[in-house]
Amino acid sequence: MDFFKRLFYKSSRVDIAAGKAVSGPRLSLVGSDTPARTRIWAVGGGKGGVGKSLVAANLGIGLSRLGKKVLMVDVDLGAANLHTLLNMDGGKVSLSNFFKSGSTDIIPFVSKTDFVNLDLVSGAKDSLDVADNCGEGLLRLKEALHKVPYDYVLLDIGPGTASNILDLFLMADEGILLTTSEPTSIENSYRFLKCLFLRRIRNIANSQEDTKIKELLHRVFAGQWSSRIKTVADILNRLREIDPGRGELLKEILGNTSVSIVVNQTRTQADREVGPAMKMACRNYFGIDIGFLGDIAYEDVVHESIRSKTPLALSGGQSEAARAIETCMQRLTNNELRQKRRMA
Ligand SMILES: Nc1ncnc2c1ncn2[C@@H]1O[C@H](COP(=O)(O)OP(=O)(O)OP(=O)(O)O)[C@@H](O)[C@H]1O
Numbered sequence: 001m002d003f004f005k006r007l008f009y010k011s012s013r014v015d016i017a018a019g020k021a022v023s024g025p026r027l028s029l030v031g032s033d034t035p036a037r038t039r040i041w042a043v044g045g046g047k048g049g050v051g052k053s054l055v056a057a058n059l060g061i062g063l064s065r066l067g068k069k070v071l072m073v074d075v076d077l078g079a080a081n082l083h084t085l086l087n088m089d090g091g092k093v094s095l096s097n098f099f100k101s102g103s104t105d106i107i108p109f110v111s112k113t114d115f116v117n118l119d120l121v122s123g124a125k126d127s128l129d130v131a132d133n134c135g136e137g138l139l140r141l142k143e144a145l146h147k148v149p150y151d152y153v154l155l156d157i158g159p160g161t162a163s164n165i166l167d168l169f170l171m172a173d174e175g176i177l178l179t180t181s182e183p184t185s186i187e188n189s190y191r192f193l194k195c196l197f198l199r200r201i202r203n204i205a206n207s208q209e210d211t212k213i214k215e216l217l218h219r220v221f222a223g224q225w226s227s228r229i230k231t232v233a234d235i236l237n238r239l240r241e242i243d244p245g246r247g248e249l250l251k252e253i254l255g256n257t258s259v260s261i262v263v264n265q266t267r268t269q270a271d272r273e274v275g276p277a278m279k280m281a282c283r284n285y286f287g288i289d290i291g292f293l294g295d296i297a298y299e300d301v302v303h304e305s306i307r308s309k310t311p312l313a314l315s316g317g318q319s320e321a322a323r324a325i326e327t328c329m330q331r332l333t334n335n336e337l338r339q340k341r342r343m344a
Pocket residue numbers: 047048049050051052053054055076079157158159264265266296297298299300302303306321
C-alpha cells in the first residue's frame with residue numbers, strides 16, 4: 001500500500017476546523033473586539049528546533065499584554081519546555097494528569113504564570129510515555145479547550161508528522177507553521193503540509209454523514225488510477241473528474257484549513273525570499289492557498305533571552321525578532337477581524 005493509501009485508510013476519527021488565513025496589511029489592534037468565542041492558535045511544523053516554542057511563548061505574552069486572556073498549552077508531548085521559556089518551575093500538575101483524568105475540564109490542570117492574563121497547562125511533569133498514551137485524551141482535550149473561559153488558547157506542538165501532531169494542528173482556528181530557510185527545514189515543512197492535507201482529507205471523509213464523498217475518495221484510491229496519485233492536487237483533480245461538485249467542495253474545505261508560514265532565523269535577502277516562494281509552491285503543488293505571516297530575523301538577543309529566561313516580548317521593542325513576532329500576531333488577529341466581518 002502506498003503512502004497516500006496508508007494515510008487515508010489509517011483508522012481514526014475526524015474533524016473539520018474552519019477559518020482561513022490570509023496575510024494582509026497591518027492594522028492596529030486598538031479598538032478591536034475580544035473574540036466572541038475562544039480562538040485556538042497552534043504553532044507547529046515538521047522540523048525540530050526552528051523556533052516553535054519561542055514564537056508560541058511570545059505570541060501568548062503579546063496577546064496577554066493586549067488585555068486578552070490567554071491559555072498556553074504545552075502539547076510538545078514528551079519534550080515540553082514552554083514553562084522554561086515562561087520562567088516557571090513547571091507547575092504542580094501537567095497535561096499528563098488531564099489525559100489520565102478522563103475529564104473534559106482542563107481548568108484543574110492550569111497553572112498561573114507571572115504574566116497577567118497568561119496561564120499555562122504545562123508539560124513539565126508529563127509522564128515519560130505521554131506521547132504514546134494520550135489516545136482518546138486528544139479528543140477530550142479538544143472538547144475541553146472549546147469551553148475554557150479564555151479569549152485565546154495557544155498550542156505549542158512538537159515537530160514531525162505523527163497523526164497526533166497533525167490532529168493537534170488541525171484543532172486550531174489558525175495554524176502557524178514555523179520553518180527556517182534551510183533546505184532541511186523547507187523539506188520537512190512541505191512534508192508536514194502534505195501529511196496535514198492528507199490527514200484532513202481522511203478526516204473529512206470519515207466525518208461525512210452523507211457517505212458520498214467518502215465513497216468517492218475510496219474510488220479515487222482504488223484501482224489503476226491510484227498509482228498515478230502523487231500529490232494532493234492529483235486527488236482533487238481525480239475527484240473533480242468523477243464528481244465536479246464534490247471535487248470543488250473538497251477543494252474549498254481544504255482551502256479553509258487555516259495555515260500560515262513563518263520563516264524564522266532569516267539572515268539574508270535570499271532567506272527572506274523563502275516565505276513567498278513557499279506560498280507560491282503550495283499553490284502550484286497542492287492547489288491550495290496558504291498564508292505567509294512574515295520573517296523573523298536571526299538575532300543573538302534571542303539566544304540571550306532564552307538563556308536568561310526573559311521573554312523577548314519584554315525587550316521593549318529593542319529586538320527586531322520581537323517586533324517581527326508582534327507583526328505576525330497583528331496579522332493573525334487581522335485575519336480574525338476579517339473573518340468576523342465576513343460572517344456578520
Ligand atoms: N530568531 C532567532 N534568532 C536566534 N536564535 C533563534 C531564533 N529563533 C530560535 N532560535 C534558537 O533556536 C532555539 C530553538 O528554539 P525553540 O525551542 O523555540 O524551537 P522549537 O522549534 O520549539 O524546538 P523543538 O522542536 O525542540 O520543540 C532557541 O533556543 C534559540 O536558541
